[in-house]
Structure formats: C-alpha cells, structure tokens
Amino acid sequence: MERPAGSAGQTVAVDVTASLAADVDVEVLFGVVEDLGTYPGWLDIVTRAEPVDAVDGEDAAWSVDLRGQVGPLRRSKRLRMVRTVCERPTAVCFERRELDGRRHSEWVLGAELFTEPGAAPELRMRLHYGGSLWIPLLDRLLADEIERSRPRLVQYVSGRQR
Secondary structure (H helix, E strand, O other): OEOOOOOOOOOOOEEEEEEEEOOOOHHHHHHHHOOHHHHHHOOOOEEEEEEEOOOOOOOOEEEEEEEEEEOOEEEEEEEEEEEEEEEOOOEEEEEEOOOOOOOOOOEEEEEEEEOOOOOOOEEEEEEEEOOOOOOHHHHHHHHHHHHHHHHHHHHHHHHHHO
C-alpha cells in the first residue's frame, strides 16, 4: 500500500492495488466484478451493496456499506457508488457520487482483466480513498481482507460457471 506522509487532519490519499490470477471463465469473472451487488458474497468488508436509482445518465448505482473491525476499533461507512466505466470484459470502474450536494471524500474502485493465450486470466483491482479519516490500523485490516477474499472470489466465480 502506498501512503504519503501527512500531518494530522491533512488529506492523505490511500491507494491499494491487488491482483489475482485464477483459472476461471473471464466473462463470468467480469460479470462478478462489474456488479457491486455481488461483493458481499466474497468480500467481507462490503456488508451490503444494494442497487439504487441511477440519475443524470448514470450507468448503474449502488448503496454500499463498508465495515471493518480490529479488536475494539470498529469503522463503518455508507457510500453511494456509481459505475463510471464498463468495457466488457476488460475494465470497470466505480466512483463515489453522493446526491446530498455536499463535498465528500473521493472513493474510486477499478478492476482490469488481462488475458493471454495459455495463461490464467489476471484480475487487478485498485482502490483509491482521498479522505483524511484513514488510520494506519486500517492498512492491516484491508491487507488481511484482500488475502482472505482471493480464494472466496475464485470459489464465488467457480460456483457461477456451472
């Protein structure tokens, strides 16, 4: 994880990239990562992702609940995420777009699929958070969740291939 140093209260961007190579059907894998509604099935920090009405020409939108806990420290966040890019079956991107007229921290989640003949497809996902409420303990929580989610994602996709 990359995180520039900053003083208290200063906006410090968090950028996390994770990859997975798995022998699964590319179309099925893309179908899973392009729909935030599937994320609670394989990514524990996403506890809820429900479709909501898209507005002003948006492709699709979800209300997403994120939650993490380390010992007694518990954090949760509700975001309205909109799919801003969908290039089947290679790229998808979601961005935070709230409708309350206020400024909010930037959240961007992107996924790219790479395929080469004779090789397992590779999924690369990138999460960007541009706010100031990130604490170092959350780095460990997110890293652990990424490791746990890899086999769950493969199992989830495999179950949809049948």
